[in-house]
Amino acid sequence: MYTHGHHESVLRSHRWRTAENSAAYLLPYLSPGMSLLDVGSGPGTITADLAERLSTGTVTALEATADALALTEAEIGRRGLSNVGYVVGDVHALDLPDATYDVVHAHQVLQHLPDPVRALTEMRRVCRPGGVVAARDGDYAGFTWYPRLPELDEWMALYQKVHRGNGGDPDAGRRLLSWALAAGFTDVTPSATVWLFATPEDRAFWGGMWADRVVASDFGRQAVESGRATAGDLARISRAWHAWADAPDGWLAVLNGEIICRA
Ligand SMILES: C[S@@+](CC[C@H](N)C(=O)[O-])C[C@H]1O[C@@H](n2cnc3c(N)ncnc32)[C@H](O)[C@@H]1O
Numbered sequence: 001m002y003t004h005g006h007h008e009s010v011l012r013s014h015r016w017r018t019a020e021n022s023a024a025y026l027l028p029y030l031s032p033g034m035s036l037l038d039v040g041s042g043p044g045t046i047t048a049d050l051a052e053r054l055s056t057g058t059v060t061a062l063e064a065t066a067d068a069l070a071l072t073e074a075e076i077g078r079r080g081l082s083n084v085g086y087v088v089g090d091v092h093a094l095d096l097p098d099a100t101y102d103v104v105h106a107h108q109v110l111q112h113l114p115d116p117v118r119a120l121t122e123m124r125r126v127c128r129p130g131g132v133v134a135a136r137d138g139d140y141a142g143f144t145w146y147p148r149l150p151e152l153d154e155w156m157a158l159y160q161k162v163h164r165g166n167g168g169d170p171d172a173g174r175r176l177l178s179w180a181l182a183a184g185f186t187d188v189t190p191s192a193t194v195w196l197f198a199t200p201e202d203r204a205f206w207g208g209m210w211a212d213r214v215v216a217s218d219f220g221r222q223a224v225e226s227g228r229a230t231a232g233d234l235a236r237i238s239r240a241w242h243a244w245a246d247a248p249d250g251w252l253a254v255l256n257g258e259i260i261c262r263a
Pocket residue numbers: 002014015017039040041042043044045046062063064065068089090091092106107108109112113
C-alpha cells in the first residue's frame with residue numbers, strides 16, 4: 001500500500017519539487033531529444049521540468065493508478081507541454097518493450113515498493129543499453145532536526161512503523177546502491193544530497209504540511225486503524241510540527257540517497 005495517498009497535504013509537498021531541487025544529480029546526463037520514462041510521476045512537477053529540458057525529446061509518465069496519473073496529466077496541461085505520454089502500470093512488471101528509453105527515472109518511489117530490486121531490474125530492461133537508470137529516495141532515519149521536540153521523535157517512530165507495515169523501507173536512501181548491485185548493475189554512481197528547511201518560509205511549508213498530513217492524510221488514518229496511535233497522539237504531533245515551524249531557530253535536514261546506473 002502507498003503510505004501517503006494523494007491528500008492535498010501530501011500533494012503540497014510533492015508540488016514543491018522541481019528538477020533542480022530533486023533531480024540535480026541526473027541533469028548532467030540529460031540532453032534535448034532524449035526519451036525518458038518517469039516512474040511514479042505523481043503530481044508531475046518534476047516530470048514537467050524534465051519534459052521541458054528534453055524539448056524535442058519525449059517523456060512517458062507512469063503511475064500505478066489512473067487517478068494518480070490524472071494528477072500528472074493536469075500538471076503537464078497546466079504547463080502547456082505536448083511531449084509527454086501517459087501509462088498506467090506497475091513498475092514491478094512493466095508492460096513496455098525492452099531497450100526503449102534513454103533514461104528511466106524514479107523519484108521517491110523505490111522506498112514504497114515491496115520489491116525494489118525487481119523494480120530496478122524492470123527499469124533496466126526497458127532502458128536502452130548504455131542508457132541511464134536514475135533513482136533518488138529519502139532516508140528518514142538520517143533526518144536531523146532542532147529543536148529536539150519529543151513529539152517529533154514520536155512522529156519518526158510512528159512513521160517508520162507505518163511505512164514498514166506497508167511493505168516499504170523508509171530508509172531507502174542508504175539501500176539504493178545495494179539494490180542496484182542486486183539488480184545486476186555493475187556501473188553505479190552513488191551520491192547524496194539534502195533538502196534543508198531552516199528559513200521561516202521553508203519551515204512554514206514543511207511544518208504546516210506535516211501538521212496537516214499527520215491528522216488528514218492516509219498516513220494518519222493508517223496509524224490509527226493499525227492501533228499504532230490514537231487521534232489524540234496525532235493531534236499532539238501535529239501541534240509539535242506547528243511549534244517547530246514557529247521556532248525562529250528551527251532546522252530540518254532531509255537526507256536523500258541517489259544512484260546513476262548505466263544500463
Ligand atoms: C512519493 S510519490 C513521488 C511522486 C513524484 N515522483 C515526486 O517526487 O513528486 C510516489 C509515487 O509512486 C507511485 N507508485 C507507488 N507504487 C508504484 C508502483 N508499483 N508502480 C508505479 N508507481 C507507483 C505512487 O502512486 C506515488 O504517486
